[in-house]
Amino acid sequence: MIVRLLGEGQWRVDDAVAARLEELDEEVAKAVEANDEAALWQGLQTLADTVRSNGERLADDDLSPSDAIIPPEDLSLEEAHELLSGEGLIPDRERA
């Protein structure tokens, strides 16, 4: 599957890595529920590192859509809560 790290680029990862990402993602969600910002950052960094070190980098001008997009590593707890509550990170004033 193709994974995007926000603001950085896209990687192609195999199924084993994809499964690992799912597990890590659950841990990240738990960190948010526990209001543990340090664990949140740690989790996001592990997610990103797992992609970087196990994936195959796609060219910047590749236009393949991603199957998963990993939030930025320095996402704040507040932003994470907004994400999970469905408010979303991106304001609707996004360019039309």
Added chain:
Amino acid sequence: MPGLMGRFTLILKSKFSKALDRAENPSETLDYSYEEQRRQLQNVKRGIADVTTAKKRLELQYTSMQQQVDKLDGQARQALGAGREDLAREALTRKTAVQSQLDGIMQQGQQLEAQQQKLIEGERTLQAKVEAFRTQKEVIKAQYSAAEAQVRIGEAATGIGEQMADVGLAIERAKDKTESMQARANAIDELTTSGALEDYTSSGDDIDRQLAQISQSSDVDDQLAKMKAEIGQGEAPKELAGGEDPKP
């Protein structure tokens, strides 16, 4: 619970699929989006430059505080030499206070520096992505006209929508971060220029005048002693007048 990555993916995807779908003229939307990316990236660059300026000001502050520390240290020595232990103690107390403020500010300055380095690297990555987007949008525009407007061109359109959302959001966050760093640098700067960090050597209070007096009088005494030695008078040097209350 879909997890954070799952939610993030869903939200981003719904945003960017809308972005092009609802566009009357996808080519225009892409051009506009590119111009917007470039404009925002310029803002980020300007922001980084401002932080650099703020940091320079901080460095000047470090230097002047370091000078205060040195000066107070020198005054303490002179006071001690003049038998004024009370004044020496006061000077050392002030020196310690300035030194600890200096240490605190330096530490904050170093953190600022580390954050700024990260921001500069991020800005370079974004610059590359904005440039890549310029090429991509031309490819898509060509496909749109070939397939006639409003005809879905499948994956590539989703792909470019995703790039748009990605670059847009990344730039927005870089801008926010730059702004908060500017605010932080300015706050430290203000702290050092306002009363919060008092300039202990130029406050002009009584103790300060006494310390200055000691400094001046020992200076004069030094010169006097030197002169005496030069003209060969063997008088005992350094009978300091430090014990008297100096009148300004």
